[in-house]
């Protein structure tokens with residue numbers, strides 16, 4: 001049997017889940033928290049909503065930003081007009097941390113997404129306790145029925161759920177799982193190949209009342225305009241913002257991506 005990179009990541013996640021369960025990590029019902037609406041921010045943005053990602057490294061690119069300051073980066077994103085922040089919390093493959101999420105959430109006022117490979121309720125509890133407003137669920141990582149369970153569990157805690165798809169088949173599972181937002185990942189997580197055509201094919205199939213994000217490989221105003229033209233409510237951008245460097249350069253990059261939404265999109 002061949003093992004792809006996603007399988008490798010999920011194997012690591014199962015070990016992390018065992019550790020979290022051994023620690024007895026769980027949400028008590030008295031621990032109610034106020035959440036910033038992630039889906040609402042994407043829906044309401046008058047231009048293409050930019051979910052800006054705090055991402056030190058990735059399996060496909062290695063170290064992206066060696067001079068990594070998650071809180072400063074997130075504050076720059078917010079000042080430059082990001083709709084929300086995505087924090088990669090995976091340690092082993094992305095050099096992130098759940099502590100980065102807590103620190104970022106404390107210093108910004110916009111919603112914060114936990115970007116990780118979530119396959120168990122205990123990881124949702126961990127996200128909740130760390131202060132996340134939303135979590136990511138990846139269709140390629142869980143079976144259809146588990147996706148529904150995990151989405152229902154997160155929404156029961158008041159978290160928004162971004163469900164990520166890469167094919168028609170996965171889109172149907174995401175719709176069944178009552179996603180708050182549907183993300184189309186342009187990156188194939190098994191081969192790392194990036195094709196913006198994936199969003200162009202799938203986003204028009206999403207019912208108009210569900211906000212959508214085009215994810216990965218968006219580097220220029222032209223790319224952003226292509227995503228807006230196919231009806232995306234917003235885009236999720238990591239690498240090109242992380243490589244931008246200075247405050248001025250990050251702001252200029254982010255603002256260049258905030259293209260006008262299409263007429264069709266304004267109706268979402």
Ligand SMILES: O=C(O)c1ccccc1NCC(=O)[C@H](O)[C@H](O)COP(=O)(O)O
Pocket residue numbers: 005053055058059060061185187189192215216217218236237238239240
């Ligand atoms: O980025 C990777 O190499 C990667 C590999 C395997 C699984 C997931 C991966 N990335 C997660 C993401 O979805 C991206 O960080 C996100 O969409 C931003 O993409 P980009 O703008 O291309 O950094």
